Amino acid sequence: MTGFRQSRILLGDPAKDIFMTRQVIRTEKASAPVGPYNQAIVATGKMVFVAGQIAIDPVLGDVVHTTDITKQTEQVMTNLEAILAQAGATFNDVVKTSVFLSDMQDFAAMNAVYAQYFSTDSAPARACVQVSRLPKDVLVEIECIAVIS
Numbered sequence: 001m002t003g004f005r006q007s008r009i010l011l012g013d014p015a016k017d018i019f020m021t022r023q024v025i026r027t028e029k030a031s032a033p034v035g036p037y038n039q040a041i042v043a044t045g046k047m048v049f050v051a052g053q054i055a056i057d058p059v060l061g062d063v064v065h066t067t068d069i070t071k072q073t074e075q076v077m078t079n080l081e082a083i084l085a086q087a088g089a090t091f092n093d094v095v096k097t098s099v100f101l102s103d104m105q106d107f108a109a110m111n112a113v114y115a116q117y118f119s120t121d122s123a124p125a126r127a128c129v130q131v132s133r134l135p136k137d138v139l140v141e142i143e144c145i146a147v148i149s
Helices: 069-086 104-114
Strands: 004-009 018-025 040-044 047-053 094-101 125-130 140-147
Touching (some): 047 069, 069 104, 104 140
Antiparallel strands (some): 004 018, 047 140
16 A cells, blocks of 8 residues: 545535545555556545536537547547535545547657646546447547545
8 A cells, every 4th residue: 555645625614624645555466557557446425427428529529630530539638527526525535437449559748638637646437448349430538536525
């Protein structure tokens, strides 16, 4: 086991402030992460389950960058960030992500964008799989679970 962190989310009234604890779990008895994620996270608090997000621009209401995995991943992360913020969370509160790719050849490009949002030492646990097809034929979909209190 490694880093233990307690966060406090200020809601303007100390009686309503939310506390979350989060601990990164690492062991040499299992394979080391091959990207910006951790083997496991132990967390306490309210859970936020964010549905899978695809590269739909909320202003346009349509898929953007249909052939560019980097730009699609950036849009997905922007969408996730907006939903997390609405729930009172940030990427620092995310404890698990699932990434779905239409082509595993896009992994490195997706991972480069993903890594900009999570530091290696506190990144959430993650799964990444290739699927036969994604909604609206996008290249990437990401869902996450956050714990805010």
